[in-house]
Amino acid sequence: xxxxxxxxxxxxxxxxxxxxxxxxxxxxxxxxxxxxxxxxxxxxxxxxxxxxxxxxxxxxxxxxxxxxxxxxxxxxxxxxxxxxxxxxxxxxxxxxxxxxxxxxxxxxxxxxxxxxxxxxxxxxxxxxxxxxxxxxxxxxxxxxxxxxxxxxxxxxxxxxxxxxxxxxxxxxxxxxxxxxxxxxxxxxxxxxxxxxxxxxxxxxxxxxxxxxxxxxxxxxxxxxxxxxxxxxxxxxxxxxxxxxxxxxxxxxxxxxxxxxxxxxxxxxxxxxxxxxxxxxxxxxxxxxxxxxxxxxxxxxxxxxxxxxxxxxxxxxxxx
Numbered sequence: 001x002x003x004x005x006x007x008x009x010x011x012x013x014x015x016x017x018x019x020x021x022x023x024x025x026x027x028x029x030x031x032x033x034x035x036x037x038x039x040x041x042x043x044x045x046x047x048x049x050x051x052x053x054x055x056x057x058x059x060x061x062x063x064x065x066x067x068x069x070x071x072x073x074x075x076x077x078x079x080x081x082x083x084x085x086x087x088x089x090x091x092x093x094x095x096x097x098x099x100x101x102x103x104x105x106x107x108x109x110x111x112x113x114x115x116x117x118x119x120x121x122x123x124x125x126x127x128x129x130x131x132x133x134x135x136x137x138x139x140x141x142x143x144x145x146x147x148x149x150x151x152x153x154x155x156x157x158x159x160x161x162x163x164x165x166x167x168x169x170x171x172x173x174x175x176x177x178x179x180x181x182x183x184x185x186x187x188x189x190x191x192x193x194x195x196x197x198x199x200x201x202x203x204x205x206x207x208x209x210x211x212x213x214x215x216x217x218x219x220x221x222x223x224x225x226x227x228x229x230x231x232x233x234x235x236x237x238x239x240x241x242x243x244x245x246x247x248x249x250x251x252x253x254x255x256x257x258x259x260x261x262x263x264x265x266x267x268x269x270x271x272x273x274x275x276x277x278x279x280x281x282x283x284x285x286x287x288x289x290x291x292x293x294x295x296x297x298x299x300x301x302x303x304x305x306x307x308x309x310x311x312x313x314x315x316x317x318x319x
Contacts, residue, residue, distance in 0.1 A: 027112050028088045029105075031077035032095065033064030046264070046271050046313040048293060054279040056290035058104065060261070065295055065314050067099075075148075076104040076260070076292050081135040082111040086142040093146040102149040104196070104260065104292060107139055109155050109182075110166055120169035127178045133185050140186035143193055153196040153219055153260060154182050159205040164300045172207035183214040198260050201246030209253060217289075218253060219260030220246045224274055225302070225309050226266025236270050239278045240285075247285050259291040263298075263311030 050057050050071040058074020059066045066072045075096040079086075089105075096103050109132065110117045118126065126132050136154075143150050155167045158175050167175065183195050198219030199205040209215070222242050229237045243259065250257060264274040279291055298308040 027080060027084045029077040029079040029084065029092060031060050031062050031075070032088065032092045033061055033067055045268065045275055046311075047275060048262075048279045048291065049276050050279050053281055055281060055288055057279055057293070058101065058290060059293040059295050061293075061295045063295065063312065063314065065312070066293075072099070073101050074104050074290060074292055075099075075101045076106070078106045078108060079139070080108050080110055080112045081132070081139055082116070083113060086138060089142050089146060093148050096148045102151070103146065104151050104153060105139075105143065106153040106156055106198075106260075107136070108165075109135070109178075117166060120166050123166050124170055124174055124178060127181060128174075133181075136182045136185045137189050140189040140193065144190035149194075150190070150192070151194040151196050151217065152186060152190075153198045154179060156198040156219070156260070157200040157221060158208050159202040160200045161202060162300070162303075172204075175208050176210045179210040180214055183210075196258070196260065199250070201249060203249070205249050206252075212253070212255070215253070215255055217256045217258055218250050219258050220250070221261040222246065222259050223261070223294075223309070223311070224264035224266070224270070225306060226270040228302070228306055229266075236266070236273070239264070239274050240282060243285065243288075247288070251287060255287065256289045257285070257287045258289055261294045262291050263294045263309070265309045265311055 048057060056073050057071050058076060059072050060076035060078070061067070061072075075092060077092050079089075092103060109123065109127070140152070143152065155165070155175070155178070157165060158168050158170070160168050163169070167178070170178070179197070186193065186195075194216035195214055196217045196219045197210060197215040198221075199208060201220045201222075220243070222239065224237060224239065224242055226236055229235065247257065259278075262278060264271060264278075282288065293313070294311050296312055297310045301308055
């Protein structure tokens with residue numbers, strides 16, 4: 001076959017595979033900062049205030065707003081376990097190493113291409129049958145090569161009720177079985193990683209608890225939106241008020257607790273209160289060890305009319 005014909009066949013085959021979904025564009029983990037650090041005068045008062053007695057602070061920071069912040073000790077990234085270029089995890093590792101940070105890796109058991117996601121039933125069936133063992137093994141084998149301390153957070157917010165995540169449709173016993181299988185797979189390839197079980201913090205979450213032997217730390221999600229507070233509670237709520245009921249639901253497991261996703265948005269008074277108090281040590285939360293700020297616009301719509309709140313600490317330019 002001539003070179004021209006070979007090239008033509010190759011191009012045609014690639015186009016066919018790409019359009020049928022056999023080849024999907026590789027995704028990089030979300031959260032690896034791509035740009036230069038912002039200037040100090042661009043930082044608003046949304047940045048959490050860190051003092052000598054604060055809990056550990058970290059951030060999911062795709063915009064690099066905390067690039068040069070010495071207070072940030074945890075670098076949080078997200079990745080799907082399908083259609084992802086895992087070699088790019090070395091970029092996150094190098095970035096974290098240079099800044100003396102640990103890595104928190106949230107592994108979402110789906111593709112970020114919504115056209116290629118399995119139904120809840122198919123995903124669960126595949127996990128329990130071992131068809132996704134290789135996906136988790138690939139993630140954990142790569143994580144094992146990293147120099148940073150790694151915590152793996154698998155299938156977060158399984159107790160949420162807004163139908164954001166495929167795995168939140170599973171029965172608690174099914175989630176427990178899937179979680180335990182994935183930790184077992186991961187431990188075969190990464191002997192040093194820690195594991196985070198990370199509910200949203202809804203009533204009934206205890207049924208999803210997979211067991212002390214597969215949980216090193218518990219992660220919760222805490223987001224404060226002033227307009228939501230006013231509409232539903234008639235007053236501004238504080239960080240401690242939102243965390244308290246979630247914390248009570250997990251304190252009986254006697255594990256370290258982190259706020260794995262933190263954000264707040266409102267007027268200067270509301271934001272100032274959250275910024276001043278989110279990283280404090282509270283006597284009523286003795287197991288709270290860290291907060292991790294979600295420094296980006298919300299990815300999933302809140303109920304109408306709230307849309308996509310912007311949690312980012314940098315004020316974006318408006319036309």
